[in-house]
Amino acid sequence: MSVKAPRISVTVAEVVEVNPLIKRFRFVRSDGQPMPPFSGGAHIVVEMDDHGTRRLNPYSLMSVPEDSSGYSISVRRDDTGRGGSLYLHQQVKPGMAMEIGYPVNLFSLDQRAKKHLMIAGGIGITPFISQMAQLTSLGGRFELHYSVRNRELGAYVDELKALYGDRIHLYFDDEGDKIDLDRLLAGQSFGTHLYVCGPKGMISWVRSTADAAGWPKGTVHSEEFLAPPVGQPFTVELAQSKKSITVGATQSLLEAMEAANVDAPYLCRGGACGQCETDVVRCDGHIEHNDHWLSDEQKASNRKIMPCVSRFGGTTLVLDR
């Protein structure tokens, strides 16, 4: 997708405070039509005009995939972030008109699996909510292990327990709970696939533990949306478009290109999918590679950049865009 990709005009139908940190938003189509179908694990980008900065932030859909009456997302407030989550928490009210992108799934269930073992950390629960709904209607086997800081901040804990009973396993950090991952992985029947969504540390812990336990790569799936980090403003020259743009402190390079009407591709906007990869024509300075797409070698060469999350410091950066 790109900034010129079609959008869906929606109306905010509901804003619910799930807990002191998390709010849930429900969008329905403004033209009264059904929403396009999606599969569990899909995300949408939500377009925001945050004090003059146009943001397209990705959020996992957590509604039931067959429910075409609307989409729901949950957003955790990040007080130190760039402002997208704060905007949603503070400015978005029921009845407001907004624009969202079409659903994209970079974290879909692998249909070849005999069983789905899910591990969620904090707000990483959201894609699993739609996946579990999908598996329930298709009759797939699953088990969820959900780790949260404490009972108060455990979003949807009670709802999930009520829906899925002992298939939901809860872990509260404050009470000293910890997932016994070695044991959990060792006991899984052949043909199980593993899914993890949560903070970076959790994803790498789960991935490396599974790898050491002999789980093949293709059976381990993860999703992490990196929020574009804030940083110093910098200037970039776009060779094809013959433009020079300035990226603001709380803006991503991708957002700055979009603001300048440069058609730049993206899917995840979180440094994971590879869609936004851009060739560097010239680099006098240092690229802060914040993605987990490029190899270390590519990062060191400074010949590629992922504009959705990466930044630059130095005198000149020219991109082939």
Add this chain to the structure above:
Amino acid sequence: MRSRPVYGELTPRPGSGHLFVADGEGAEAILDLFQKAGAQASSLLEKSHIIYMPGPNGTDFGARLEALGAAQYHRSPSFASAQSRLKKVLADAHMGLQIYLAGTEGLMGQAQRDVIEAGLPHEAVQTEHRGSTVRRVQCVHCKGITENVRTDPIKCSHCGLHLFVRDHYSRRLAAFQGVNIDAEDPGQVPAAVERFK
């Protein structure tokens, strides 16, 4: 239909168990793997299960394989007779089990199909081609499978059509595709050449 599969070289990988399925000369790929494993060979063998059958050319290295001393060794006369055991092992297994296939394409293809059916992605299975290059061919016309094909063209063992053996391989069927060669000009069949040994 997919094009010709690529095979690698068996390498020990960390895992909770190790399942080997091999025919004919494939035994030597397993012997080589344990050679490579060096000091780790004995701990690997403690968790290993070997299913072996003689190759289509009659090669039988069963005795050498058995002498390795794996936790379980089972010899079958053919894949067909070993298949129910393979399926049972997969049904009872846990994640962490590593799968190694070695020998002819027909054997590896059929065993891999069972592993994929058990839920593993195909790229998670290690394969090493050894020995005979005879092919398992499916006639695209009658859908019948002809085993151990050595020549090209061949006569379909089911419908009797003359088939050209293509390099197109179907993972789902674990077979190469055979297409009628004299459809335009019945009776005009080139002499069969031994292409697979």
